Every structure is written in structure tokens, then in C-alpha cells.
Amino acid sequence: MMFLDPDSEESLVNQIVSGISLAIKEHRLKSGSKLPSIRKFAQTHKVSHFTAVEAYDRLVALGHLTPVRNAGFYVRSNPGNPRPDPVPEPHEEDTEFDFDAHLLLQKVFQPMGMELRPGIGLLPEQWTDHDGLQRGLRTLARNEPGSFSGYGQAKGSPRLRAKLAEKLADTRISAHPEQIMLTSGGSHALDLVTRYLVQRGDSVLVDEPGYHNLFLNLRLQGAKLLGVPRTLDGFDLEVLEALIIQHRPKVFFTNTRLHCPTGTSLSLAVAHRVLQLAEKYDFLIVENDIYADLDTTGQQALAGMDQLSRVIYIGSFSKTIAPALRVGFVAAHQELIDELVPLKLVSGLTTSELTEELALTVLLQGRHRKHVKQLQSNLADAHETVARLLEGVGMELFVKPHAGMFLWARHPLIEDSTALATKARDEKILLAPGQLFMPNAQIVPWMRFNVAHSLDERIYRLLEREIERL
Structure with missing residues (x-):
């Protein structure tokens, strides 16, 4: 030792x-x-x-x-x-078989023998807009075969940014196309914003539990992570304000809607209070809203309530079109976007105009709206089934959101979900123990279940057998 x-x-x-x-x-x-x-x-x-x-x-x-x-x-x-x-x-x-965020990322892109992956953050391939992508590719090849030989514009495709401005306006977020910068997915957007805002030694607020990839990124930047406990209606506001007073953070990174991993969303009262605290104590909010299109309630985003004054808004098409598309975006006030552009150019030049125009082509198809409705319905059905199966083996659910991708569950007899995930490996089943989603990586009993990948009975036979051994 x-x-x-x-x-x-x-x-x-x-x-x-x-x-x-x-x-x-x-x-x-x-x-x-x-x-x-x-x-x-x-x-x-x-x-x-x-x-x-x-x-x-x-x-x-x-x-x-x-x-x-x-x-x-x-x-x-x-x-x-x-x-x-x-x-x-x-x-x-x-x-x-160590369970950390590096491993989870590897398992997403390299299954490495895992037959079932209820712990990953992707939708099944058959749930993506595969038909829309094929139609979009044919349309681009037919109508604009020679239009994509250059680098494209620094902020990304003007046509897609204009479409995004319309889409955001429909959700009560007012943003001019020049206030929008396209990125290679939501993670790229988070990375650029993190590198722009965070310096070594800075205190930053994050969801607890929260997005493991963001935690890795912030650690690499040398940030001090302050976990804000998630509750059924958003956050523990007393803890949040106490952390703000003690540490004076410069930014709060949060996934406000259909949160990964708990599935919770901010209530209107909590959202208003968070914006009041940001104004009172002078910090920014980075709202990661990549699950917005899976929401069936029409909840207003923080960015819509704030109109991009203190809120930096991040979105993506990975959930509703396909992750292979790698198109995301940042919306913020004009000055901040203009300062992000050079960072984007230095780190990777421009983003792909080809994939951006493909995303636009898919969005303009009337069938895509039907695909999103069907995806929402499929997820709602999966939520109902998986919740019933989890409760059937004695698991407790943090909340039943009936939408989005995740359920956050634990068993009262299990203290270390990481140990259970290690045993699941022998059954070629990838579980996501709660430790992965904690800012300080402490072991917890909770586990994240992707409902779209949790419909196989073998998952519940494993859980039932291991619980019976306790």
C-alpha cells in the first residue's frame, strides 16, 4: 500500500x-x-x-x-x-471488469461481447429514423451532388441554423440564427462550452447524479465539482443555495428535462428559483436539453424562461434522428457565440456541412414528425413494461416519468450496485451502476436502466437470482 x-x-x-x-x-x-x-x-x-x-x-x-x-x-x-x-x-x-465512466464509454462504442446492454445511453438502431436518413441521403445525392466539397461555414449550415431558430421559437426560446452554432453532437457542444468557461481550480455545480462524460471533461479541465442532489421535482434547493454561498461557482451544468440518469424534470417553481439564484449570485447555467424532443408535456426550458440571458442552451439530434449523424448545437447570446466560434475552429475547424444538410433534409420531411411521435409512444410503452418488471423483482423506482429513456432504480437489500454489475458481466449483460453517475464516484445502490434496452427477460432473471442470494 x-x-x-x-x-x-x-x-x-x-x-x-x-x-x-x-x-x-x-x-x-x-x-x-x-x-x-x-x-x-x-x-x-x-x-x-x-x-x-x-x-x-x-x-x-x-x-x-x-x-x-x-x-x-x-x-x-x-x-x-x-x-x-x-x-x-x-x-x-x-x-x-472495472466500472467507471471510461468503461461505459468503451462499451457504448465497442460492445466487447455484451449481449444485452440495459446500461447504455443509446436507443436501439431500429428505433432511430433510419428511413428518414435513407430518404435524406437520396435527396442530397439527387439535388446537390457537388455542393459539399468545402469546409462549410464557421457556425455551421445557415439553413439548418435558420430551421433551428424556428424550432426553438416553437418552444418559446427566441434565438436568431447568428445566436446558434452547430457542433458535432451534444458532447462536442458541452466540451466547447466547458473549455470556454472553466479554468483549473474553478468551482462548478453539476447534477448529482449526472452525466458521466461531462464529469470526465470537467475533471480534465481541473474543475472542482459540486454535486447538487436531484429530487423528484428537480433539485434540493437548500443544498443548492448553500453550495453557491460557500463556493461561489461560476457555472451550473444541468440536464433539466428527462434527466440522465433519474428521468426527472424541473418543476416550474424549481426552475424559477434556479434562475433567481443565478441572477442573485451571478453565475451562468449550461442547460443540456438533448432529450427535449422526447418530452410529451411541453415543459418550458430554462432558456425559454431566461431568453438566453444567463442560460447557454445545448441540443442534439442523436436521440430523434440517429447518433451517427453527429449534429448538435449551442444557442446563447450573440457575444458568447462569437467567442465560441474561434475555439471550435481551433479544435476541429468547421463541422460537416454534409451531415448538417442531411439533418435539415430529414427535419423537412413530413414523416419525421410522425417518427418522433412513434418514438415517444415506443418509449412510453417501454417505460410501463420495464417499471413493472423492475418492481416485480423488488426494485424501487426513483420516479416514473413515462417518457424519455431512463429509469433510476435500486433494491433495498443492495448497497453496492457496482458489485451487482460486475456479476452481470458473467451473463454478458452490461448494467450501469450508480457510481458512474456520481460526481465523486462513490458507490451507491442505484442503477440506470435504459428502458429501450431493458425488455429482455434475461435481465430480470439475473436480478431475481442475485437478489435471492442476499
Whole structure:
């Protein structure tokens, strides 16, 4: 066990990197030896998951460790050599399965043998607007075959931005096309806004639980994350104001509608109070509203109540058209958008005008509105079925939203949902333990279920069997 001094001026990450590097140099860690998993290291040394992840990643970058997919981290035979050692595929009995946000991201894009994935954040492929995409591609190929050979405009397709301005106006958000910047999906929008607003050492408010990918991004920026507990109608307002008074954050990142992972939405009273606090204590709000089109209630966004004064609004087409499209957007006051554009250009030049025009073509099809209505109906049916199945094995639901993609559930006898998720791996089932969605990565009993991927009876047989063993 390594001694770490939390009161030292040297960061915990640097202490871990120095300690492991020294152990390798002094041959206390032999070539080819396996390090503890990230989760075990964090638990043993009482550090956060994020600290352990950053330290291990830095040791890999320095050439001291070799990561082996689905197996863990090993000491290189030639530490410091940037060329990786050839490592044999691990035996099944040696395989470790750490649950952290990195793993969840990998499992989304690389299923790696998982047959069922109720824990992921995507809709099934057959639920996307596949027909709309095909029709859109044919339309573009027929009508504008030679129009997409350049980089496009810095803010993105003017025609799509104009359409988005109309779409936002329908939801009572007033935005001129010049107040809208297109991005490569919602995550890209969050990344640009994060890098623009957040500097190392800044205190930022986030949902607790909340979006794991955002937490990783903010940690990389050196931010101090302040978790605001989610409640059935939005937030614990007393905790929120106490955090604001104590830490004076500059920004609050929040998913206001059909929240990931709890499925909750802000009540009108809570929304008004949040905007009052932002005005009183002078901070910005980044409203991640990527599930807006799945909402059947017509709830007004914070951006509509604030009219983009203190609210920066983020949206995406990943849920209603397809994630492969990679088209999202940021809407904000003109000055902020103009300052975001150079950051977008530096980080990746322009976004794809081809995919932007494809998104526009799909939106202009009359059938897309029918697709969204059908998607809402499919999700409502899945919510009803999955809620019944979860409750049937003794799970408690945080809320029943009847819309959106997620249910947040726990069992009264389960304290560590991460342990249950690890057992599910042997059944080739990917669960999403609540630890992934906590800003400080603490273990909790809650789990996120994507209702569209949670209709298979094998999931509930697993849950029932593991619960019976408690």
C-alpha cells in the first residue's frame, strides 16, 4: 500500500504517479506484474475514481504501464519505452471488469461481447429514423451532388441554423440564427462550452447524479465539482443555495428535462428559483436539453424562461434522428457565440456541412414528425413494461416519468450496485451502476436502466437470482 498525503502541496495524482514510478524503478514492481484495478486502487488508498484513472492514464502516457483491454494494467518490460509490449489475450478467470465512466464509454462504442446492454445511453438502431436518413441521403445525392466539397461555414449550415431558430421559437426560446452554432453532437457542444468557461481550480455545480462524460471533461479541465442532489421535482434547493454561498461557482451544468440518469424534470417553481439564484449570485447555467424532443408535456426550458440571458442552451439530434449523424448545437447570446466560434475552429475547424444538410433534409420531411411521435409512444410503452418488471423483482423506482429513456432504480437489500454489475458481466449483460453517475464516484445502490434496452427477460432473471442470494 502506498502512503498518500492529502494535505501535501503535491496533488494526489502526482503522488500516485511518483510512487508507482519509483516502485517500478526499484524493481518492487516487476516487469509484467499486474497493478490493482482502478476501483480497487481507489478503494484501498481512499481516493476518488477520477484520481486513480488520471494517475493510471498518466503512467501509460509515460510508458510505465501497458493497458490490456478488459484485463487491466501491467508494468512494461521496458518502462519508459513508448512502444507497447506485446501482451497476450487474458484468460477469462484473470479478467477484471472495472466500472467507471471510461468503461461505459468503451462499451457504448465497442460492445466487447455484451449481449444485452440495459446500461447504455443509446436507443436501439431500429428505433432511430433510419428511413428518414435513407430518404435524406437520396435527396442530397439527387439535388446537390457537388455542393459539399468545402469546409462549410464557421457556425455551421445557415439553413439548418435558420430551421433551428424556428424550432426553438416553437418552444418559446427566441434565438436568431447568428445566436446558434452547430457542433458535432451534444458532447462536442458541452466540451466547447466547458473549455470556454472553466479554468483549473474553478468551482462548478453539476447534477448529482449526472452525466458521466461531462464529469470526465470537467475533471480534465481541473474543475472542482459540486454535486447538487436531484429530487423528484428537480433539485434540493437548500443544498443548492448553500453550495453557491460557500463556493461561489461560476457555472451550473444541468440536464433539466428527462434527466440522465433519474428521468426527472424541473418543476416550474424549481426552475424559477434556479434562475433567481443565478441572477442573485451571478453565475451562468449550461442547460443540456438533448432529450427535449422526447418530452410529451411541453415543459418550458430554462432558456425559454431566461431568453438566453444567463442560460447557454445545448441540443442534439442523436436521440430523434440517429447518433451517427453527429449534429448538435449551442444557442446563447450573440457575444458568447462569437467567442465560441474561434475555439471550435481551433479544435476541429468547421463541422460537416454534409451531415448538417442531411439533418435539415430529414427535419423537412413530413414523416419525421410522425417518427418522433412513434418514438415517444415506443418509449412510453417501454417505460410501463420495464417499471413493472423492475418492481416485480423488488426494485424501487426513483420516479416514473413515462417518457424519455431512463429509469433510476435500486433494491433495498443492495448497497453496492457496482458489485451487482460486475456479476452481470458473467451473463454478458452490461448494467450501469450508480457510481458512474456520481460526481465523486462513490458507490451507491442505484442503477440506470435504459428502458429501450431493458425488455429482455434475461435481465430480470439475473436480478431475481442475485437478489435471492442476499
